[in-house]
Amino acid sequence: MPDTTRSRASSVRPSLDRLGALVTLCVVLALWLAPFVSVRANRIVAGQPLTAIEALPVSAAAALWAVVLIVAAVALLVRSPWIRLITSVGGLLSLSVTVGFAASVLTPAGDSFARVSPASGFWFLTLGMALLAADSVTRLNFTPGLRLAALALAALALWLVIASGAWDDLSLMKEYASRSDSFGGAVRQHLVLALGSLAGAVITGVPLGILCHRLPALRALILPALNVIQTIPSIALFGILMVPLGFLAATVPLAYAMGVRGIGTAPAVIALFLYSLLPIVANTAVGLAQVSPSVVDAARGMGMSRWQRLFAIEIPLALPVVLAGIRIVLVQNLGLAAVAALIGGGGLGTFIFQGIGQTAIDLVLLGALPIVLMAFVAAIVLDAMVDLAGGARA
Amino acid sequence: MIAIEHLTKRIGETTLVDDVSMVVDTGTITVVVGTSGAGKSTLLRMINRLITPTSGRVLIDGQDTMDIPEDRLRHRIGYVIQGNGLFPHRTVAGNIATVPRLLGWDQKRIRRRVEELLDLFQLDPAEFANKFPRHLSGGQQQRVGVARALAAEPRLLLMDEPFGALDPIIRGKAQADLIAIQRRFGTTIVLVTHDMEEAFHLGDRIAVMNDAQLLQYDTPAQLLTRPAAGFVERLVGSSDRPFRLLSLAKVRDAMEPGDAPGEPIDPDVNLRDALSRLIWAGADRLPVAHGNDTATAHISVSGILSHGRPPQ
Numbered sequence: 095m096p097d098t099t100r101s102r103a104s105s106v107r108p109s110l111d112r113l114g115a116l117v118t119l120c121v122v123l124a125l126w127l128a129p130f131v132s133v134r135a136n137r138i139v140a141g142q143p144l145t146a147i148e149a150l151p152v153s154a155a156a157a158l159w160a161v162v163l164i165v166a167a168v169a170l171l172v173r174s175p176w177i178r179l180i181t182s183v184g185g186l187l188s189l190s191v192t193v194g195f196a197a198s199v200l201t202p203a204g205d206s207f208a209r210v211s212p213a214s215g216f217w218f219l220t221l222g223m224a225l226l227a228a229d230s231v232t233r234l235n236f237t238p239g240l241r242l243a244a245l246a247l248a249a250l251a252l253w254l255v256i257a258s259g260a261w262d263d264l265s266l267m268k269e270y271a272s273r274s275d276s277f278g279g280a281v282r283q284h285l286v287l288a289l290g291s292l293a294g295a296v297i298t299g300v301p302l303g304i305l306c307h308r309l310p311a312l313r314a315l316i317l318p319a320l321n322v323i324q325t326i327p328s329i330a331l332f333g334i335l336m337v338p339l340g341f342l343a344a345t346v347p348l349a350y351a352m353g354v355r356g357i358g359t360a361p362a363v364i365a366l367f368l369y370s371l372l373p374i375v376a377n378t379a380v381g382l383a384q385v386s387p388s389v390v391d392a393a394r395g396m397g398m399s400r401w402q403r404l405f406a407i408e409i410p411l412a413l414p415v416v417l418a419g420i421r422i423v424l425v426q427n428l429g430l431a432a433v434a435a436l437i438g439g440g441g442l443g444t445f446i447f448q449g450i451g452q453t454a455i456d457l458v459l460l461g462a463l464p465i466v467l468m469a470f471v472a473a474i475v476l477d478a479m480v481d482l483a484g485g486a487r488a
Numbered sequence: 489m490i491a492i493e494h495l496t497k498r499i500g501e502t503t504l505v506d507d508v509s510m511v512v513d514t515g516t517i518t519v520v521v522g523t524s525g526a527g528k529s530t531l532l533r534m535i536n537r538l539i540t541p542t543s544g545r546v547l548i549d550g551q552d553t554m555d556i557p558e559d560r561l562r563h564r565i566g567y568v569i570q571g572n573g574l575f576p577h578r579t580v581a582g583n584i585a586t587v588p589r590l591l592g593w594d595q596k597r598i599r600r601r602v603e604e605l606l607d608l609f610q611l612d613p614a615e616f617a618n619k620f621p622r623h624l625s626g627g628q629q630q631r632v633g634v635a636r637a638l639a640a641e642p643r644l645l646l647m648d649e650p651f652g653a654l655d656p657i658i659r660g661k662a663q664a665d666l667i668a669i670q671r672r673f674g675t676t677i678v679l680v681t682h683d684m685e686e687a688f689h690l691g692d693r694i695a696v697m698n699d700a701q702l703l704q705y706d707t708p709a710q711l712l713t714r715p716a717a718g719f720v721e722r723l724v725g726s727s728d729r730p731f732r733l734l735s736l737a738k739v740r741d742a743m744e745p746g747d748a749p750g751e752p753i754d755p756d757v758n759l760r761d762a763l764s765r766l767i768w769a770g771a772d773r774l775p776v777a778h779g780n781d782t783a784t785a786h787i788s789v790s791g792i793l794s795h796g797r798p799p800q
């Protein structure tokens with residue numbers, strides 16, 4: 095017996111070391127060779143890359159090197175996930191403060207055109223440390239509640255960094271400053287698109303999934319149809335919808351009064367809704383199908399009616415799978431909603447496409463980073479919900 | 489009393505149950521045995537209308553089950569299936585409370601009933617009420633399954649291979665529990681199994697099914713001594729038939745007057761166990777007595793053996 099334990103431990107060890115070594119290599123090389131920030135005279139010209147040593151005052155550069163070496167050493171030598179987590183989170187915090195500091199140092203006083211933005215070295219450092227943190231979190235095997243608490247803490251930390259003004263001289267924050275009046279609205283519209291279509295998909299998709307479960311003939315009809323919709327590229331689907339909706343708006347005054355247009359929110363929400371249906375319907379049907387037949391039989395044998403069985407037994411037991419479908423849809427919709435900007439649907443995609451048009455990468459990031467962040471948060475929250483829903487019987 | 493009259497189930501060309509008629513007396517245990525696919529489950533599930541008969545009918549205390557709305561019928565009939573079918577998302581207490589809740593009992597009454605049943609099955613309510621099924625052993629899950637079926641005090645309990653998944657020791661214990669509960673509440677039980685041992689141990693009457701047909705429906709002793717020719721004879725006609733017969737009779741049925749030397753045997757012990765005591769003790773006869781009472785009767789090897797063959 096002791097032998098099998100030992101061999102299992104030793105078979106885990108090399109892969110641990112591989113991650114640690116990768117992180118070590120990544121952070122050290124990124125700090126040493128790659129540009130930490132890039133400085134531009136204005137927001138659209140090409141930038142001049144600077145390494146950390148070139149960009150920062152000696153003391154700050156030394157401090158950053160010290161932090162990175164500590165993270166590298168811990169990644170390589172320490173196995174305790176707690177220590178790895180604390181070190182990598184500390185590293186990420188110092189990194190975020192340092193990059194803001196570099197921006198303030200490098201921005202000439204009174205120059206409102208100059209832009210300082212994080213460069214590849216910074217991103218690799220972030221990636222390496224985030225990898226280490228994520229791996230530790232996975233290995234610590236947090237309960238769903240703890241994961242949500244950790245997420246809240248991370249959000250608080252991010253808010254503190256932003257609110258403290260540490261990043262105010264970074265190009266991204268300058269871009270934000272010049273768009274602050276439309277940013278909130280764009281985020282809200284993005285959420286309306288993603289969540290509105292999700293809500294519609296849940297309201298229609300769950301009953302459809304139940305029907306598919308009960309009527310195999312319907313299932314053979316609906317699932318392939320939804321599958322086909324999934325394969326239509328988003329731009330094409332938006333385009334397809336513009337025609338009938340435009341016609342509807344032009345001919346039915348009530349539809350027009352309700353906000354239906356060939357372009358704008360309506361086709362965007364409908365397209366996202368159509369994409370959302372397959373995962374919801376399929377997961378509902380699969381979730382119901384995997385409920386143990388003996389459990390359903392017992393419920394029937396005890397005199398539960400069709401509806402009592404559905405609501406008290408089948409749906410609760412299918413819930414984790416249904417929630418997994420909702421997770422897929424939410425993450426997918428948050429990303430796809432960006433494309434809605436192309437047909438006047440608004441949302442954060444507006445910044446992305448404007449940025450591409452102006453070759454202003456900061457503006458692209460102003461649209462893209464919040465989307466990534468929201469998708470990340472949605473994934474964590476829904477994963478926690480899936481675990482909570484299945485927790486009692488996992 | 490349950491009267492099953494000409495019950496038949498056909499699906500397409502196949503006949504699952506073919507014209508079965510039998511009467512189950514109130515307060516008795518009837519065991520349905522037969523090989524796999526014989527139609528035992530189908531017969532059982534037609535009693536609570538989980539399966540609708542093609543023809544024939546079932547009367548419970550004279551009332552045709554077709555005249556009772558199916559959910560109401562099932563609320564009145566306990567149902568236990570193999571693998572217990574506990575609801576994994578509900579606690580032990582929640583599982584047991586299923587039918588009382590459907591019947592709209594008030595919370596206090598439900599809680600009292602749940603505790604009573606847990607006590608009855610030797611599961612400490614403080615420890616088990618709030619556990620989820622996955623935290624229980626197989627034997628505990630099975631007991632909760634039976635407790636759940638008994639929750640609304642049904643007069644009739646249907647059990648489909650309830651002990652199939654249990655190891656022999658737990659199985660013996662579960663069978664003893666079931667007999668005790670049946671004696672205490674006078675519940676009528678119809679139980680399906682393909683274990684002959686279990687059938688002889690539990691059954692007041694045994695129904696033997698093969699190929700959708702009811703071949704014989706009799707007391708265990710009749711089944712052993714006068715098996716119907718063919719399948720039933722082969723089923724019960726194995727080399728241990730005398731021992732089965734012995735385990736059906738008690739020492740009190742075979743004792744003879746007069747004392748004998750040695751450790752006394754209780755009159756309620758079955759003859760099979762008594763015989764093994766005699767063999768083990770190397771004795772030809774042993775005294776019969778309750779506990780420490782003085783013995784006035786004895787049991788002998790020859791007296792026992794005469795019970796191990798059909799009456800002449």
Ligand SMILES: Nc1ncnc2c1ncn2[C@@H]1O[C@H](COP(=O)(O)OP(=O)(O)OP(=O)(O)O)[C@@H](O)[C@H]1O
Pocket residue numbers: 499502504522523524525526527528529530531682
């Ligand atoms: N829906 C159905 N359609 C067709 N045949 C069926 C159906 N349900 C059961 N059968 C068949 O009917 C026969 C009787 O089934 P039943 O479940 O009553 O057998 P059983 O005696 O309980 O067997 P086991 O001991 O294996 O549980 C089997 O051969 C089975 O394959």
Ligand SMILES: [Mg+2]
Pocket residue numbers: 528529530648
């Ligand atoms: Mg069966």
